[in-house]
Amino acid sequence: MTTALRPDVRIAERAGFCYGVRLAIDKAKQAREEGKDVTTLGQLVHNQGIKADLAERGIRTADLADQVEGGTLVIRAHGVPKSEFDRVKQADGLEVIDATCTWVLQSQKAAQELAEAGYTVCIIGHEDHPEVKGVRSYAGEKHVVVDDMDRSTWERVPRTKKIGVLSQSTILPNKLEEFAAFCLRRCHDLRVVNTVCPVTLTRQDQSVKLAREVDAMVVVGGKNSSNTKELAVKCRGIQPETIHVADADELAADWADWLRGKPRIGITGGTSTPEDDLEEVRERIYVLTA
Ligand code: SF4
Structure with missing residues (x-):
């Protein structure tokens, strides 16, 4: 045997x-x-x-x-x-x-200050995300929200004199850069406040680093967690063999064949995924590949 x-x-x-x-x-x-x-x-x-x-x-x-x-x-x-x-x-x-969160409070404050200074606040994020709903309530009447994954929504940005750009805290930084460049072509005076959360950034950097070193990635976290989905997209860009599971239970026997034959497997999780869940996924991988 x-x-x-x-x-x-x-x-x-x-x-x-x-x-x-x-x-x-x-x-x-x-x-x-x-x-x-x-x-x-x-x-x-x-x-x-x-x-x-x-x-x-x-x-x-x-x-x-x-x-x-x-x-x-x-x-x-x-x-x-x-x-x-x-x-x-x-x-x-x-x-x-x-x-x-203090970072979210800072975004709310930035939105209010930009609106009060006469900027049309443009927020890149997910319109139905609770954080965005909160931040936009401080952004004045003229504000717009655009979706990072759907460029057609960017057309909501008006051609105007002053534009202030903010992002949902979990948006990929390159999306914020891309969006800021887009807005620059629509105004004379552009202000960009970097509201991407540093925790998200560090997590993404560490996950991407790991994705480069392994043969498969398992991203763990709620299916409706925005930052976990972003993390899965980012990892998949580096390592196409990336899956997103809610928890160890989702990693059922069906995945055994996929996991076998991959000598190095990386695990990461969103901001709402506790360490215990990641350890549980590790144990499940050991069981499924035994
Ligand atoms: S990811 Fe966490 S630390 Fe970062 S803004 Fe959201 S709640 Fe705060």
Whole structure:
């Protein structure tokens, strides 16, 4: 009987939760441990294991602030639109814990400053992403949002005197550069604020480095997590043998053939993917290739 050689499975450096997500989770847990009746506004994280853990602790999630009648409301790292923030802050009997990430707060501030200075704010990101919904609420009436993956939406950028460019924190930096160059041809005065999160950048750099060194990449994270999808696109650009799975359970027996015969396999994850999930995927790969 022959035994299959165990692949060399490496996890990218700097993978695991980003500090913004970690802080939001810690704040919610701490409030609950203090005996508060805690509800988060939207999911703190796109991760089934963490969602289950929070639910077990008695931390609820509401999609809309109107559904929360009292207790403690945690605003997640993505932030919320200004009108919603003002509303919950003024609501009677509701304590608000603002866990908006400092990087997102900086984007909101930049949007407001640009709008107040007369710039048409142009945001590159995903229109339906909560972070973008929040940032655009500070960007004045003239702002536009364009999609990084759909260039036809870039035509929304007006020909005008002053344009201010911002991006969703998880957009690939080369997309921001490309978009800024596009806007330069439509205005006289261009201001670009680099709002790509450094955590995302480092993670991407480390993942790309790993993708170059291995025969296959497994990107782990929620299927609706924007930064995980971006990471998968980036890795696939380097290593075509890249798959995106939500968790170890998705890496079922069907993938065994794909994994076998790949001596070096890399793993990375989005900002909402905890280290434990990456370790679980590593163990699953060992089982499937044994
Ligand atoms: S990815 Fe960056 S901007 Fe987004 S929550 Fe994490 S640290 Fe903050």
